[in-house]
Amino acid sequence: MQIQQPYLIVLVFGVATVGVAGGLVAVAALFGQRKPTRGKLEPYECGIRAVGDARVRFPVKFYLVGIMFLLFSLEVIFFVPWAIVYRDLVVQSRLFGVIEMGIFLFILVIGYVYVWQRGAFDWAEAERDV
């Protein structure tokens, strides 16, 4: 039990948080009236009758943003251990840390520039159809 005490505390706190939030939702469901009429149960579309449900195709640019985030956040994850041991790297050999990580970053920057030129960063957010 004493091996990873901080993590255990975080787990207990997480369970407590979810419990409190869930308890609040449950208690609030007890109070409050429940008078479902047909008008209240329909989805909201500014006063007109909604046509179809929301399980339609939505633009693929959101998916692209997710993929870009995945790629670059994996890159950032590789930066974190480098940043932590950086001081020791500098002590051992002055520029090695920067150059090595710079090469890694350079390879990813090539990908970044490619994505930029292909327009994933403009179109993904262009306000045309949405």
Place this chain on the structure above:
Amino acid sequence: MLVQILILAIKIVCVLLFVMGMVPVLIYIERKLIADFQQRLGPHRVGPWGVLQPIADGLKLFLKEDIMPANANKLVYVLAPIASMAPAIMMFAVIPFGEPVDVLGHRVGLWLADLNIGLLYVLALSSLGVYGIILGGWSSNSKYPLLGSMRSAAQMVSYELPLAVTLLGPLLLAGTLSMVGLVEWQMSNHWLVLMQPVAFVLFMLCAVAETNRAPFDLPEAESELVAGFHTEYSGFKFAMFFMAEYAAIVSICAVAVTVFLGGWSGPVLPPIMWFLIKLFALIFIFMWLRATFPRLRYDHFMQLAWLRLLPLALASVFLTALVLCLPVPESPALVAAANAGVIAAVLLFELLMRARRRLVQEKG
């Protein structure tokens, strides 16, 4: 052993009460502050100076009818507010509020858990916060929430990258991910904001965008998308999304205070007072930004994240790394100057681009 469990239970209760209690306080302060900026009175009828207004609002939402649209996915619809609120509150597990104190013979730190990967835990939770928004919008089974939630999620996810990269600068300098370790490093050296001003400004910008606050709140804007992902929510679940947003503001400001502004360090007052003073200063800046700037257009703020903030943050980190290589004794002035150099270079580049564009327009 039993005393330790008791102390832990008291700490958990205190932190939960703090976060839940900050939400009505923030709601009131925000309404009063924005009213002041707009030269009008805020809430002033419900209690003395309107202090009972957020409680009245909360009570009203509590007692309102809980409408669930007929074709919503019921289970996910109920779970989404919880999924939105839990990560924002769980971030407080690692935030240090003050120096260790002596309680009943035990030395107790004013934090719940000193994870040795505290900062990574914070980043992970901010990524988890996106789930609640997507689930809320998707399960509502209606077009406005779906679009609002997708846009909000894309925005949060895009700004998480510069957020994470700006935190690399302090990591280079302090060499530890532990939040308590960062505060202690800043107590022995200087506040990290003095060495990393660019990173601090970028972090604040990304924090404002992460929490969907104005001027980045297009996915919640009423004139654009009704109410975004919480259109179909009513009653207490709506209140929970609201509370989740304010809890996220407090969390991320607390992270900024810990990483950049020195946590609990300060001369005369007790440390926890300093923490709260700095926290409220940053929260004031959040509200100030909301009152001052118009809303950014969606494609503008996505471009801001990917094309401006991310390269700027990476450049700042690498310049800091280069400066740390130099065979001079480390000084905050040098590192800050390197950071300022990044800003100067970017501004120069931007000016040159604008001049070129103007030349092209005048010719054509």
